[in-house]
Amino acid sequence: MQTFVGTPQVPSDDKRWKLVEATARRHGREPHALIETLHTVQECFGYLDESALRFVASVLRVPLSRVYGAATFYHFFTLKPKGKHTCVVCTGTACYIKGAPQLLKAIERRYGIAPGGTTADGELSVLTARCLGSCGLAPAAVMDSAVLGRIAPEDMVKRIEARIGKGLHP
Amino acid sequence: MTIEELRKIAETESAAQQKFQHHVCVCIAAGCLSSGADLVRDALKVEVVESGMQNEVLVKGVGCMGLCSAGPLVTVETEDQMFASVTPEQAPEIIRSLDTGVDPAAAGLHRCATNVPFFQRQEKIVLENSGRIDPERIEDYIAHDGYAALVTAITEMSPQEVIDQVKSSGLRGRGGAGYPTGLKWSTVAKTGEQQKYVICNADEGDPGAFMDRAVLESDPHRVLEGMAIAGYAVGAQRGFIYVRAEYPLAVKHLKTAIKQAERLGLLGNSICGTRFSFHIDIRLGAGAFVCGEETALIASIEGKRGMPRPRPPFPAESGLWECPTLINNVETLANIAPIVRRGAEWFARIGTEKSKGTKVFALAGRVENTGLIEVPMGITLREIIHDIGGGIPDGKQYKAVQTGGPSGGCIPAAHLDSPVDYESLARIGSIMGSGGMIVMDETSCMVDVAKYFMEFCMSESCGKCIPCRAGTQQMHGILEKITAGEAGPADVALLEELCDLVRNTALCGLGQSAPNPVVTTLKYFRQEYDAHLNGGACPAGACRTKDEVTA
Numbered sequence: 157m158q159t160f161v162g163t164p165q166v167p168s169d170d171k172r173w174k175l176v177e178a179t180a181r182r183h184g185r186e187p188h189a190l191i192e193t194l195h196t197v198q199e200c201f202g203y204l205d206e207s208a209l210r211f212v213a214s215v216l217r218v219p220l221s222r223v224y225g226a227a228t229f230y231h232f233f234t235l236k237p238k239g240k241h242t243c244v245v246c247t248g249t250a251c252y253i254k255g256a257p258q259l260l261k262a263i264e265r266r267y268g269i270a271p272g273g274t275t276a277d278g279e280l281s282v283l284t285a286r287c288l289g290s291c292g293l294a295p296a297a298v299m300d301s302a303v304l305g306r307i308a309p310e311d312m313v314k315r316i317e318a319r320i321g322k323g324l325h326p
Numbered sequence: 327m328t329i330e331e332l333r334k335i336a337e338t339e340s341a342a343q344q345k346f347q348h349h350v351c352v353c354i355a356a357g358c359l360s361s362g363a364d365l366v367r368d369a370l371k372v373e374v375v376e377s378g379m380q381n382e383v384l385v386k387g388v389g390c391m392g393l394c395s396a397g398p399l400v401t402v403e404t405e406d407q408m409f410a411s412v413t414p415e416q417a418p419e420i421i422r423s424l425d426t427g428v429d430p431a432a433a434g435l436h437r438c439a440t441n442v443p444f445f446q447r448q449e450k451i452v453l454e455n456s457g458r459i460d461p462e463r464i465e466d467y468i469a470h471d472g473y474a475a476l477v478t479a480i481t482e483m484s485p486q487e488v489i490d491q492v493k494s495s496g497l498r499g500r501g502g503a504g505y506p507t508g509l510k511w512s513t514v515a516k517t518g519e520q521q522k523y524v525i526c527n528a529d530e531g532d533p534g535a536f537m538d539r540a541v542l543e544s545d546p547h548r549v550l551e552g553m554a555i556a557g558y559a560v561g562a563q564r565g566f567i568y569v570r571a572e573y574p575l576a577v578k579h580l581k582t583a584i585k586q587a588e589r590l591g592l593l594g595n596s597i598c599g600t601r602f603s604f605h606i607d608i609r610l611g612a613g614a615f616v617c618g619e620e621t622a623l624i625a626s627i628e629g630k631r632g633m634p635r636p637r638p639p640f641p642a643e644s645g646l647w648e649c650p651t652l653i654n655n656v657e658t659l660a661n662i663a664p665i666v667r668r669g670a671e672w673f674a675r676i677g678t679e680k681s682k683g684t685k686v687f688a689l690a691g692r693v694e695n696t697g698l699i700e701v702p703m704g705i706t707l708r709e710i711i712h713d714i715g716g717g718i719p720d721g722k723q724y725k726a727v728q729t730g731g732p733s734g735g736c737i738p739a740a741h742l743d744s745p746v747d748y749e750s751l752a753r754i755g756s757i758m759g760s761g762g763m764i765v766m767d768e769t770s771c772m773v774d775v776a777k778y779f780m781e782f783c784m785s786e787s788c789g790k791c792i793p794c795r796a797g798t799q800q801m802h803g804i805l806e807k808i809t810a811g812e813a814g815p816a817d818v819a820l821l822e823e824l825c826d827l828v829r830n831t832a833l834c835g836l837g838q839s840a841p842n843p844v845v846t847t848l849k850y851f852r853q854e855y856d857a858h859l860n861g862g863a864c865p866a867g868a869c870r871t872k873d874e875v876t877a
Contacts, residue, residue: 187629188628194612248534253764285572287531289539290360291535291696292393293360296360
C-alpha cells in the first residue's frame with residue numbers, strides 16, 4: 157500500500173468536490189485516474205480552473221505539470237467557463253460538405269464570436285465538435301441540449317435568438 | 327450459469343414476448359433520438375394503455391434501424407411495416423390501426439417500403455440485433471442467442487480452439503488497417519502466464535463515421551461478449567472499453583450492460599463456475615483523434631497525454647502498464663460471438679478471398695439515403711451508393727466518395743465499380759478505414775475537401791514528431807494558398823514533395839496517412855488544383871478568392 161503524503165486541500169466547501177474525491181478514491185488515487193477525475197471535475201463545474209487542477213494533482217499525487225498537460229492536450233477539457241447557453245456546431249465531414257461553415261459564419265455575423273468564443277455578456281458560447289455522429293442529419297448542431305438536424309443558417313440564428321431571448325437555462 | 331440455464335432465460339423471455347400479438351419497435355439510438363424518438367415511444371405507450379391493449383401490444387425502444395435520415399423510425403415487426411418521420415401526435419394512429427385495421431397512412435403517416443435495395447441488399451451480422459432488441463435488457467439479448475457463444479467457448483472449448491476458430495474465419499481488424507484478428511490473438515496468447523489486458527477501441531474519431539456508436543448503443547452486450555471470449559482465448563482477466571466521452575448514450579448503455587452481465591455471472595469472477603474470470607471497466611476518451619492509435623490509446627488509459635510511441639514493441643507484447651495487451655475495434659469484437667456460435671466456415675463463406683465477412687459503413691453526405699448499412703465485402707461502391715444509397719439527390723452529378731476519413735482518400739467515378747475490400751481500396755489510393763463513407767457531388771471542391779482533412783490532421787497532431795507537427799501545418803498552408811487563388815505550379819510541386827516526406831517519416835499512423843486525401847485528390851482531380859492556380863476560380867464555386875471574402 158502506498159501511503160498518502162499530506163492532506164489534499166479542498167478548494168472550497170462546495171459539495172461537488174466530494175464527487176471529485178470519490179472518483180479519485182474509486183481508482184485507488186492512482187495516477188492513471190487522472191483523466192477520469194478531470195472528467196468528473198468538468199461534469200460538476202463545467203470547466204477546469206487553476207484551483208481544480210491543483211486539487212486533482214494533490215489528490216492523485218501527480219505533478220501539477222502533468223495535470224495541466226493532460227487538461228490542455230484533450231479537446232474535451234476546457235479551462236474557461238462556458239457561456240450560459242452553448243451552441244455546438246458539428247464540423248464532421250458530412251456536415252462540412254452540407255454547410256457547417258455557413259452555420260458558423262451566420263453565428264459570427266450575428267454575435268461576433270468565432271468557434272471557442274463567448275459573448276461579452278456571457279450569454280452564449282459557440283463551440284465546434286469533430287463529429288456528433290449524427291451524419292444522417294447533416295448539417296447538425298446542438299443548442300444547449302437540443303439537437304438541430306438539417307438546419308439552415310438563418311434558422312440556426314433564429315433558434316439561438318429564441319433560446320437567449322427567453323432567458324432559458326440549459 | 328450453464329448453457330441450460332441460459333436457454334431457460336432465453337425461453338422465458340421469448341415466451342413473454344410472444345404473448346403479445348403485436349411488437350412495435352421505436353428506434354431510440356442517437357440519430358432518431360435527436361428527432362424526438364423518445365417522445366414517440368412515450369406516446370405509443372400511453373396509447374396502448376388508453377386503448378386497453380396492454381396484453382396485445384408490446385412497445386419497445388430498440389437500437390439503430392439504419393435509415394437515420396428518415397427518423398424517428400417505428401416498425402410494427404409482426405406486420406412487417408415501417409414508418410418514417412413519426413411524430414408523437416401521429417404515433418397513436420399506429421396503435422389504433424392494429425385494432426381497427428385502418429391504414430395509418432390515411433392519417434398522414436409516412437410508410438417506408440422495406441422491400442427496397444436499402445434494406446434488401448444488406449447482409450447483417452454485426453447489426454443483426456440492431457433495431458430488434460432492447461439494448462437495455464440483457465434478457466432480450468439472450469433471447470436472440472446472446473452469450474451462448476461465451477458459455478460454449480469457456481465450458482466446451484480450449485483457448486487454442488477459440489483462437490483457431492477466429493483464425494480460420496479469416497476475420498480482419500475492422501478499425502481500418504485489416505490486420506488478421508486471429509494472428510493478433512495468438513501473439514498475445516503466446517506471451518505466457520502473466521497479467522494481460524483486452525482493450526476495446528471505441529474511440530471512433532473519424533469525422534463522418536458513427537458505426538461503433540450505433541453498435542454500442544444498439545447492442546452493447548455483443549461487444550462485452552466478444553471481449554470476454556477474447557479474454558478467455560488470450561488469457562486476460564481484465565478488459566477496458568475506451569469510449570468517446572461525446573457518446574453519452576453509448577456509455578450509459580455499456581454501463582447498464584456490464585452491471586446486468588455481472589449480475590447473471592456472465593462477467594466477473596469464475597464465469598460459469600469455471601476458473602475463468604473477466605472484469606470490464608469503461609474509460610472515457612477526451613476528444614483526441616490520435617488516441618485511436620493503439621499506443622496513444624494505451625497512454626491515455628494510463629492517464630497520460632495520448633501520445634504514440636514507436637513500435638515495436640507492439641502492444642501484443644508490451645502494452646498497457648507494459649503487459650501484453652490485445653486491442654481490437656468495436657466492430658471486430660462484435661463479429662466474434664457470431665463466429666464462435668455459427669462456425670468459422672459460415673463466416674468465411676461471406677465476402678471475398680482475402681476479406682471475409684461484412685463491413686458496416688456510415689453512409690452520409692450527398693446521397694439520398696443516409697444512415698448505417700452493413701454489406702458483404704466485395705460489393706462495389708456503385709452498388710452501395712446508387713442502389714443502397716439511392717443515388718445523388720437533386721439531380722446533381724456524382725463526383726467522389728471519401729472512405730477512411732482523414733487517413734483515406736477520395737474515389738472518383740472511374741473507380742466506382744471497384745469492389746469494397748482491403749486490397750482493392752488500397753490499390754486505388756484509399757483505405758477501408760473504420761467505415762465512414764461520405765459521398766460528394768459537383769458542389770464540393772476537391773481541393774477544399776483536401777484542405778478540410780489537412781486542417782483536421784494539423785489540429786489533431788499530437789506534436790511529438792516533427793514531420794507530422796510541422797508537415798501538416800505546411801501542407802495546410804499551401805492548400806490555403808491554392809484555395810485562395812494565390813498559388814503557382816511550384817506550390818503544388820512542393821505540396822507533392824511534402825506528402826511524400828510526411829508519409830515516409832512520421833511516427834504513427836496519423837502522420838503517415840495524413841497526406842492521403844491530398845495524394846488521391848491530386849491523382850484523380852488534378853484539373854481542379856490547376857484551375858485554382860494563379861488567381862483562377864474554383865470550378866465548384868466552393869472556394870473564394872481573397873477579394874470576394876473582403877468584398
